[in-house]
Amino acid sequence: MRETVLQGKKILMLGAGAIAEAMIRGLTEGDALPAEHIVVTNRSNLDRLQDLQVRYEVSIVKSVTDESGAEALASADVIILACKPHDVAQALEQIREKISNPIVLSVAAGIPAEMIESILGNNVQVVRAMPNTACAVLESATAVSYGQYCTEDTKQVAEAILSVLGTVSVVEEKLLDAVTGLSGSGPAYFYYMVEAMQQAAESLGLPADTARTLILQTLFGAGKMLQETGLDPQELRRQVTSPNGTTMAGIRVFQEANFKELVERVITRAAERSREMGEEQASMTR
Numbered sequence: 001m002r003e004t005v006l007q008g009k010k011i012l013m014l015g016a017g018a019i020a021e022a023m024i025r026g027l028t029e030g031d032a033l034p035a036e037h038i039v040v041t042n043r044s045n046l047d048r049l050q051d052l053q054v055r056y057e058v059s060i061v062k063s064v065t066d067e068s069g070a071e072a073l074a075s076a077d078v079i080i081l082a083c084k085p086h087d088v089a090q091a092l093e094q095i096r097e098k099i100s101n102p103i104v105l106s107v108a109a110g111i112p113a114e115m116i117e118s119i120l121g122n123n124v125q126v127v128r129a130m131p132n133t134a135c136a137v138l139e140s141a142t143a144v145s146y147g148q149y150c151t152e153d154t155k156q157v158a159e160a161i162l163s164v165l166g167t168v169s170v171v172e173e174k175l176l177d178a179v180t181g182l183s184g185s186g187p188a189y190f191y192y193m194v195e196a197m198q199q200a201a202e203s204l205g206l207p208a209d210t211a212r213t214l215i216l217q218t219l220f221g222a223g224k225m226l227q228e229t230g231l232d233p234q235e236l237r238r239q240v241t242s243p244n245g246t247t248m249a250g251i252r253v254f255q256e257a258n259f260k261e262l263v264e265r266v267i268t269r270a271a272e273r274s275r276e277m278g279e280e281q282a283s284m285t286r
């Protein structure tokens with residue numbers, strides 16, 4: 001365990017789904033704080049909590065509405081809000097009277113800091129973050145923005161937590177919907193591409209396991225080249241593309257299908273959806 005601003009801190013994870021598990025796995029594997037200082041709760045799925053407890057040795061509480069839930073809420077330094085956007089208001093109503101000035105770190109897509117501040121009151125310090133599931137392997141691309149009441153100490157605590165899980169970029173809150181469409185959803189775009197490449201490889205006669213090995217190493221190698229050479233993607237693409245060769249023939253098919261425009265539409269639509277989800281919820285609580 002490193003000496004950090006997280007020393008002695010307790011985190012309560014409100015929500016135990018996909019992103020909560022990715023963060024729990026990253027925080028425990030990254031040795032950010034003792035596993036028992038991470039307390040996890042959800043709405044009703046006790047089997048899921050017990051499974052997380054067994055696998056990560058975290059603490060669990062069955063419900064925030066019972067006695068052990070009240071204790072966990074009162075002693076939490078940081079509450080990570082990791083439920084679906086449409087469950088956020090209810091989750092906050094349930095904890096409002098029981099918290100004692102924690103940092104609230106929300107990963108809920110689209111939900112404005114102001115909405116959380118207005119439900120919880122008391123000038124609560126709200127940090128909004130948009131990680132991705134690569135938290136599980138300490139490779140998340142996370143962006144963060146700070147609510148109006150956040151102090152410098154709070155920013156340090158939030159960044160200490162999030163930087164264990166990968167890179168952290170501080171952005172203005174109004175850019176978080178774009179971040180959500182880009183890097184929050186982003187892993188799924190690459191997985192979709194891998195699915196498509198696998199399908200193509202198999203239809204060309206490659207054995208499934210050979211195709212998988214080749215695709216994964218190609219993806220990993222391309223990412224590492226981008227990171228380690230510092231070269232632009234255009235230049236790296238040029239190095240692969242022999243005049244009138246195979247790459248040029250393949251890329252031309254992408255160009256004929258307006259691939260770049262398609263990707264722009266994908267990311268724009270995902271960003272818009274983040275904004276819509278936030279607006280739907282914020283309008284219901286006004």
Ligand SMILES: NC(=O)C1=CN([C@@H]2O[C@H](COP(=O)(O)OP(=O)(O)OC[C@H]3O[C@@H](n4cnc5c(N)ncnc54)[C@H](OP(=O)(O)O)[C@@H]3O)[C@@H](O)[C@H]2O)C=CC1
Pocket residue numbers: 014015016017018019020041042043044045048082083084085087090091094107108109130131132133184
């Ligand atoms: N999945 C991803 O890649 C990412 C997701 N996010 C954001 O994280 C949030 C969670 O997403 P994800 O993990 O995919 O969702 P999941 O559906 O996998 O998990 C949602 C969790 O929230 C719990 N929950 C619902 N209501 C309450 C409540 N009132 N109190 C406590 N817990 C509650 C559910 O419990 P139960 O099962 O008992 O109902 C469940 O454990 C979303 O807001 C999403 O926008 C952000 C970045 C990436």
Ligand SMILES: O=C(O)[C@@H]1CCC=N1
Pocket residue numbers: 109180184185
């Ligand atoms: O699909 C979603 O809504 C969430 C937000 C970012 C990734 N998953």
